[in-house]
Amino acid sequence: MRNIMRKKARMSNILPTPSERPSVLVHVADNVKTHRRSAGFSQDALAKASGVSRRMLVGIESGDTNVSLATLDRIAAALRVTFADLVRPPSTGGLTRVDAVAWGGQQADSRGTLLASTPATRQAELWHWSLAPGDRYNAEPDAEGWYDMAYVIEGRLTIVLAEETVDVEAGGFHVFKSNQPFSYQNHGDVLVRFVRNVVN
Incomplete structure (x- = not known):
């Protein structure tokens, strides 16, 4: 499985900026919950598999917790999905277009927008x-x-x-x-x- 953001921004980088928080965190909340249930994980099981606390998972699934890219990357790896699967609007399903702000910096103009993602197996x-x-x-x-x-x-x-x-x-x-x-x-x-x- 290829995690597309694994080598990118880490630690203090947050998802997303306050102005973007409502829609993006709702997408993350819905996607984490949907993929967790599809994988047959309880919140406790996903916490163990990902190394993310159950308390953090509860906050993510309720849309109330700001979350680092590294944390989402660990959750995606445990669920065997991509980072893009967790941040894309659910209405896009498995399509390649994502167009979601996935990182916001201290300044309003600093942002990382994941435009699109496709599986890449060979090249x-x-x-x-x-x-x-x-x-x-x-x-x-x-x-x-x-x-x-x-x-x-x-x-x-x-x-x-x-x-x-x-x-x-x-x-x-x-x-x-x-x-x-x-x-x-x-x-x-x-x-x-x-x-x-x-x-x-």
């Missing part, structure tokens, strides 16, 4: 791309199980898929299965820069 690639105005990149379909994640830094990126076309503005992102023909296109008059993750 992951991180790319920085740029497309000049009028240019495009046409891709052949990947094998089943591959995903593309594009985060736009500058400009507007058009992603053309088999059944939809998606325009992504700077600051936005899109995740899709890449087992289909697709292309990245720049229909604008300024350079487009984006980060692309390719994962299997």
Whole structure:
């Protein structure tokens, strides 16, 4: 099992900032409770398996306790789910889009937002791309199980898929299965820069 935040912010880092607390902690509370029950754990059993006190688990499941990323990581490992499974809005189910603030710093503009997560069993690639105005990149379909994640830094990126076309503005992102023909296109008059993750 691959815990995506295991090597990231720790200890004093909290989830989330006070302004984000209501929705995110409700998601965490619901997800921890749902996954605990699905795994057949009592709160006592999960406390032992994760090394997190039962008192802390009660607070997390009630949505009243601010929790560190490291604590959520231990709970996710004990439940055999990912960190993303615990912070995503329940309505997204198993989809790849998460878009949840998972860490807030001391300053209002300091935040870590988990945009998306997919299982990766064999390979992951991180790319920085740029497309000049009028240019495009046409891709052949990947094998089943591959995903593309594009985060736009500058400009507007058009992603053309088999059944939809998606325009992504700077600051936005899109995740899709890449087992289909697709292309990245720049229909604008300024350079487009984006980060692309390719994962299997």
